[in-house]
Amino acid sequence: MTMETTGDATGGVIPYKNAPALLAYYLAVFSLIPVIGLFLGLPAIVLGVLGLQKRNREPIVKGAAHAWVGIILGGLTTLFWGGFTVTMIIAFLTSG
Numbered sequence: 001m002t003m004e005t006t007g008d009a010t011g012g013v014i015p016y017k018n019a020p021a022l023l024a025y026y027l028a029v030f031s032l033i034p035v036i037g038l039f040l041g042l043p044a045i046v047l048g049v050l051g052l053q054k055r056n057r058e059p060i061v062k063g064a065a066h067a068w069v070g071i072i073l074g075g076l077t078t079l080f081w082g083g084f085t086v087t088m089i090i091a092f093l094t095s096g
Contacts, residue, residue, distance in 0.1 A: 015063030021051025022063060024070025031077040038081035044074030 015021050024047035031040035048070030055064050 018063030021067035024048035025066035028073035041074040041078030044070040
């Protein structure tokens with residue numbers, strides 16, 4: 001395994017060398033969409049953590065901000081959609 005000494009050409013705006021962080025970011029953003037959001041938040045958290053670990057192992061690799069967005073937004077949407085789902089199930093069971 002060779003360690004690269006150059007950063008990415010985008011200046012870290014798009015961390016293409018840190019795929020887990022980039023995927024975490026996109027999954028977190030798409031987790032805002034109703035219904036599918038419940039299933040995207042948790043993978044965003046996991047990939048965000050993996051992206052941060054990669055950033056810590058290879059300091060030249062960017063993507064810490066994308067990883068944190070994945071962790072925080074993924075966590076918030078998981079809590080929101082999970083709570084919403086539980087509330088809807090309780091409402092359905094108690095309505096009739």
